Amino acid sequence: MTIGNVEALWTQTLFSPVPVRNAFEVTIERLVQGIRLGVLVEGDRLPPERELAETLGVSRVTLREAIKALRDAGLVESRRGRGGGTFVAAPRREPARSRDKIEESIGYALDDALALRKVVEPGAAALAASRTLSAADRSSLREYLRESTDTTPATRRRADSRLHLAIAALGGSALVTAVVADVQMRLDELLRAIPVIPGNIAHSDRQHAAIVEAILGGQVDAARAEMEEHVDGTAALLRGFLS
Structure with a gap:
C-alpha cells in the first residue's frame, strides 16, 4: 500500500455514497471532514459537479446546496471562466466556544x-x-x-x-x-x-x-x-x- 494508495483509501471513504436519509447534511459532513483533516487542502479543486454527485449518490441539486453552504462558511470558493470550478479555500479561524x-x-x-x-x-x-x-x-x-x-x-x-x-x-x-x-x-x-x-x-x-x-x-x-x-x-x- 503506497502513499498514493493510502490517500486513495481516504478518498474512497470520503467520497463513498452517502445514506439516502439526511443526504444534504451528510454530503456537507463528508466534504468538511475532508477539508478539516487535510485530505482536501487549500487550492484543491473538487471533482466536476456531475461526477461528484454520481460518486456520492446524491442529486446535483443536493450537491449544489451543500457546496453553497460550504462556500458561505468560507471553506470553498467558486471560480468562473477557463480553469474555473470549486476550490478549497483557506479555513477560517473560529472563536473559542464553551x-x-x-x-x-x-x-x-x-x-x-x-x-x-x-x-x-x-x-x-x-x-x-x-x-x-x-x-x-x-x-x-x-x-x-x-x-x-x-x-x-x-x-x-x-x-x-x-x-x-x-x-x-x-x-x-x-x-x-x-x-x-x-x-x-x-x-x-x-x-x-x-x-x-x-x-x-x-x-x-x-x-x-x-x-x-x-x-x-x-x-x-x-x-x-x-x-x-x-x-x-x-x-x-x-x-x-x-x-
Missing part, C-alpha cells in the same frame, strides 16, 4: 468522545502493526511522521490528523479508517478549544515516533500500548482544560 457548545457541535459529551477514541485508535495501530508492510508503506509512514513534526503551529493539527489517518489506512480496512476519521474530526473540535502547549507538543512528537516504530517493527502489543498512552495523554489535557 464546552457545552463544543459538545453540541461534536454530537457527544466530552467523556464519550474520548472513550470512543480510546477504543478505536489503539486498535487501529495494532491492526497496522499486524500487517506485512511493503517498503513503500514503511517509507510513507515515516514521511507522515516527519510531516507531523516538521510543520508550523498553524498546520500542525492537520498534519497530526493525517498521520493518524495513515496509520488507520495501513490496517487495510476502509471501515476502521472511516471511524478514525470521525474520531479525528471530533478531536479537532476539542483541541481547537484549548491552548497550544509546547511541552505537550514535544511529548506528542515522541509518542508518535514510538507508535510508528512499533508499527514498523510489527510489534502489535507495543503499537496498541503506545497509542493508548498517547490517547490518554491527550484526554488528560482536554479534561483538564474543558472540565
Whole structure:
C-alpha cells in the first residue's frame, strides 16, 4: 500500500455514497471532514459537479446546496471562466466556544468522545502493526511522521490528523479508517478549544515516533500500548482544560 494508495483509501471513504436519509447534511459532513483533516487542502479543486454527485449518490441539486453552504462558511470558493470550478479555500479561524457548545457541535459529551477514541485508535495501530508492510508503506509512514513534526503551529493539527489517518489506512480496512476519521474530526473540535502547549507538543512528537516504530517493527502489543498512552495523554489535557 503506497502513499498514493493510502490517500486513495481516504478518498474512497470520503467520497463513498452517502445514506439516502439526511443526504444534504451528510454530503456537507463528508466534504468538511475532508477539508478539516487535510485530505482536501487549500487550492484543491473538487471533482466536476456531475461526477461528484454520481460518486456520492446524491442529486446535483443536493450537491449544489451543500457546496453553497460550504462556500458561505468560507471553506470553498467558486471560480468562473477557463480553469474555473470549486476550490478549497483557506479555513477560517473560529472563536473559542464553551464546552457545552463544543459538545453540541461534536454530537457527544466530552467523556464519550474520548472513550470512543480510546477504543478505536489503539486498535487501529495494532491492526497496522499486524500487517506485512511493503517498503513503500514503511517509507510513507515515516514521511507522515516527519510531516507531523516538521510543520508550523498553524498546520500542525492537520498534519497530526493525517498521520493518524495513515496509520488507520495501513490496517487495510476502509471501515476502521472511516471511524478514525470521525474520531479525528471530533478531536479537532476539542483541541481547537484549548491552548497550544509546547511541552505537550514535544511529548506528542515522541509518542508518535514510538507508535510508528512499533508499527514498523510489527510489534502489535507495543503499537496498541503506545497509542493508548498517547490517547490518554491527550484526554488528560482536554479534561483538564474543558472540565
